[in-house]
Amino acid sequence: MCLGKTATLKIPNLSEIRWLAGQMTVAEVAARLRLATLERISRSWRPKTPAELPCRRVFTALADRFELRRVFAAADLIKPCLAEASLTMNGEFTLFGGFRYKAPDGMPDWHAAFPDGQRWSGGYSFDISPQPGDSRDIRFTWELSRHGDLAALSRAAYLSGDERYSERLAKLLSGWIDANPLLRGPNWMSALEAGVRAVTWAFIDDTGVLDAETTGRLRRALFEHGCYIERFLSMGLNPSNHIIGEAAGLFVCGLKFRETDQGRRWRGRAARILTDEMTRQTFDSGASREQSTAYHRFVAGLFGLCMAVGGRGEFSESFANRLQAMYGFLSHLSRPDGTFAHLGDSDEAVALRLAQCAPNDLRSDIAFGEALFAEAQSPAAASAPEAMWLLGPTGRRREHRVVWPPGQAGAPSPMCAGACAGTQASAFFPGAGLSVIKSADAAMQMEFDAGPQGYTPVSSHGHADALSVTLWKGAPRLIDAGTYRYNAARSWRDAFRGTHFHNTVMVDSAAQAKPASAFRWLSLADARPVGHFFSEEIDWSAGELPPTTARPWSHRRDVLRIGRDVCVIIDTVGQKGAHTAEAHFHFGDARLSPGRRGVEASYGDGGKMTLFSLNRAAEFDTVEHSMLADGAWQSASYGIKTPSSAVSATALFTDGIVLPWVLSFDTSGVWRMGAATHGAVAAEIRSQSQRYLFLVTPKGYVAHTGSLRFIGRWALVRLADGALEKAWAADAWVIEYAGKKLVNTIEPRDFTCIDGR
Numbered sequence: 001m002c003l004g005k006t007a008t009l010k011i012p013n014l015s016e017i018r019w020l021a022g023q024m025t026v027a028e029v030a031a032r033l034r035l036a037t038l039e040r041i042s043r044s045w046r047p048k049t050p051a052e053l054p055c056r057r058v059f060t061a062l063a064d065r066f067e068l069r070r071v072f073a074a075a076d077l078i079k080p081c082l083a084e085a086s087l088t089m090n091g092e093f094t095l096f097g098g099f100r101y102k103a104p105d106g107m108p109d110w111h112a113a114f115p116d117g118q119r120w121s122g123g124y125s126f127d128i129s130p131q132p133g134d135s136r137d138i139r140f141t142w143e144l145s146r147h148g149d150l151a152a153l154s155r156a157a158y159l160s161g162d163e164r165y166s167e168r169l170a171k172l173l174s175g176w177i178d179a180n181p182l183l184r185g186p187n188w189m190s191a192l193e194a195g196v197r198a199v200t201w202a203f204i205d206d207t208g209v210l211d212a213e214t215t216g217r218l219r220r221a222l223f224e225h226g227c228y229i230e231r232f233l234s235m236g237l238n239p240s241n242h243i244i245g246e247a248a249g250l251f252v253c254g255l256k257f258r259e260t261d262q263g264r265r266w267r268g269r270a271a272r273i274l275t276d277e278m279t280r281q282t283f284d285s286g287a288s289r290e291q292s293t294a295y296h297r298f299v300a301g302l303f304g305l306c307m308a309v310g311g312r313g314e315f316s317e318s319f320a321n322r323l324q325a326m327y328g329f330l331s332h333l334s335r336p337d338g339t340f341a342h343l344g345d346s347d348e349a350v351a352l353r354l355a356q357c358a359p360n361d362l363r364s365d366i367a368f369g370e371a372l373f374a375e376a377q378s379p380a381a382a383s384a385p386e387a388m389w390l391l392g393p394t395g396r397r398r399e400h401r402v403v404w405p406p407g408q409a410g411a412p413s414p415m416c417a418g419a420c421a422g423t424q425a426s427a428f429f430p431g432a433g434l435s436v437i438k439s440a441d442a443a444m445q446m447e448f449d450a451g452p453q454g455y456t457p458v459s460s461h462g463h464a465d466a467l468s469v470t471l472w473k474g475a476p477r478l479i480d481a482g483t484y485r486y487n488a489a490r491s492w493r494d495a496f497r498g499t500h501f502h503n504t505v506m507v508d509s510a511a512q513a514k515p516a517s518a519f520r521w522l523s524l525a526d527a528r529p530v531g532h533f534f535s536e537e538i539d540w541s542a543g544e545l546p547p548t549t550a551r552p553w554s555h556r557r558d559v560l561r562i563g564r565d566v567c568v569i570i571d572t573v574g575q576k577g578a579h580t581a582e583a584h585f586h587f588g589d590a591r592l593s594p595g596r597r598g599v600e601a602s603y604g605d606g607g608k609m610t611l612f613s614l615n616r617a618a619e620f621d622t623v624e625h626s627m628l629a630d631g632a633w634q635s636a637s638y639g640i641k642t643p644s645s646a647v648s649a650t651a652l653f654t655d656g657i658v659l660p661w662v663l664s665f666d667t668s669g670v671w672r673m674g675a676a677t678h679g680a681v682a683a684e685i686r687s688q689s690q691r692y693l694f695l696v697t698p699k700g701y702v703a704h705t706g707s708l709r710f711i712g713r714w715a716l717v718r719l720a721d722g723a724l725e726k727a728w729a730a731d732a733w734v735i736e737y738a739g740k741k742l743v744n745t746i747e748p749r750d751f752t753c754i755d756g757r
Contacts, residue, residue, distance in 0.1 A: 023238070023457040023520070031236025038232060039126040042183060047227035049220055054259040058252055058309050059206040061392035062158070069159055071393040075383040078159050084356040085156035088149040089168055095143045096348040097359030098637030107172070110179045111186060114140030115639070122179075125188035130487055137487040138186060139347060140639065145176065145187045147200045148353030155354070155389070157209035169204070170214040177221050182228065191232040192242040195249025198225040199305065199352050202252045203389075219256075226253030226266050235273070238458045239281050241295045241349075247273040248302040248351065255309060271314050274306055278322050281455070283431030286325025289455040291432065291462045292344030293333060297365060300326040301351030304372060308390040320373075327369030330362055332427045332436045333447070338363035341447045341470040343434075344454065345461035345497070346483050347638045355385040359637055426534040426561075428541065433529045435541035439564040444473045444665075446567060448559045450543020452526040453513060459521055464513035465502035466527035466545045467557040469569060473665060477601070477609050478503050479588040481644065482635030486518055493518050496635060499525075499584075505571050505659075506582045507553040514550060523550035530556065531730075531750045537690075538562060538716070538728055540751060553579070558714065558730060563687035566670070567663040570696055570714055574656040581657055583618075585611060587645040588634055592622045599647050600667065612662040612670055614681040614696070617651040660696045660714075676704035693717045699731055709736040712748060717756070724756040 091106030113136035157165035247270045254267025288296035338361045348359040367384030433451020447470045454462020471478035481501040499511040512525035530542035539561040553575035560568040590601035598612040623632040624645045634644040669686040680703035685692045696714040697703040712732035724737040735743040
């Protein structure tokens, strides 16, 4: 695979065409025809703006300027805000949290095409058609026009009273309105973009820092945004974050113009859409059906913002309960440093940029969730910029927060007190199939994905990463490679969302799922959970990827955390005939040192981790920071890619194979041992002064190691002075130690935990 060349166009065969056609219901076909018709007939469409355009404040927390300034000053948050705005004052704009755009003469070209410096047409918006593999990426242009940098100017002007920020803001807004008449140019191609921009514009207007003339122009243009969003809503299409962003923008416009007939209609319709999509696009566990952790953050922010500005009366208690579960998901996903694993697609989208922070830092999001729901606010919530901008000074937040009387039926439980610190226990999220596995002291965290590929049948933002694992200990150790770009050469798009770029298994170099286009798939890799068990000492989670016509192999993965220093991954792969299994592990910026038993990864912060293979058949191939490497790239932020390090471990097999791996942060704590039965492998593991025997065997075989006799899938026993204290096993028929039978059954249990004393 050559990733530097544009992929050639592949014509789908008849079966693939049938699959693609089956992804669209009659209702979606009708919805697409409706939108296509509107796009064709709207060249001369212009909404009627009332001669008198009464406006109301949406962000009510901004009403008390003196008190909000005082609170920001007390929290020492004014200087960071001014520093963020100073970049835009100097003509520098921040896109996606990591990409910097220096505008010529300080004024951006709102039609600029990144990253090659060309321009998009200023003609009718729906005539503009970005092509797959085009070197221009429309997402950069849209991100610039989401106006996060302009929101920073308005915040700086509000807090400082310095008119230089207001004048610069007015000049930039007027320039955008002049350059982007309704339905002209690239920034009117998407109702989602209009929705996100409308939220930002309403906030800017509510800060009250603009002169009267610019304020009038902004409000008329904002009213046009509401009309445009309502006309081009993506209702009826395969659900995604788009309709949520559009509805959020329409809801904010409805609140802004709620004294007009249009505003009242927008407000009611948007609230209904948001309520429906909350149930439709999230699981009861709070996880998003898109199977993208970054887009989960985005839509949680949109829902939370609408609840904050709309208040309790706009949404039901069931809506609030589900929203709290969404923030609970984020708090579990958060690592101790506030970062999270980017599973699935990510373009660093935020509902409203209210502070400058790392694009993968969840602490402000979680603090806002605590401020919105918690009875007692944590110190982090009390000083979170997002919470203060949206909910007001600490002493006045109770009137905005969603608070139920204690014990009321349906009231959500308080968010965990350790949410912001990332200290919550391990958790499994049904529906999403995601296990977040944490050591008792929160020093180590793993994410294990045993769920669907995305929001089926399209899975537009899902990756072919079934049964993948990511690992953090002080910093990322096993990484998800990221997204890079949506509109780069298709080979790059397919690589970053393909199986090869994730910590999982392939057979005969075949990916788990087959892409059809940048946001559609010809086949899917929908894994399913098998079971899980969480405790302070041991965590276990398992999932399987069943065979299909398009992917004839099966894959089961068992993931074990042992203490704070050791993880065990057991891959069981099955397919008739002779084949090659390939397990991929991505180590990010680590330096790799291949050894006799595996590979040692050395990280820039001094951390070390060793990957051991307990199956001697596995052969390691390492790729380290090579610009020419196919499978060793990472994207820490949208639009940016850098060389990475990866390991590909291959093993030949006939009919099936078991591949156990040990990831250890204590390289002296793992020894491979002999096992009596052919095909079984055993190891002695030491972790936190505890001694364990680990045994894995092809299911149904009898295995011996020392005094342990076992029939099942795998067993782990803790020993003290030669005696068995405790045992854990999967699919066990028999566990016998020193002649004592601990398990003896004709119906193996999925998971067994036994006190052997």
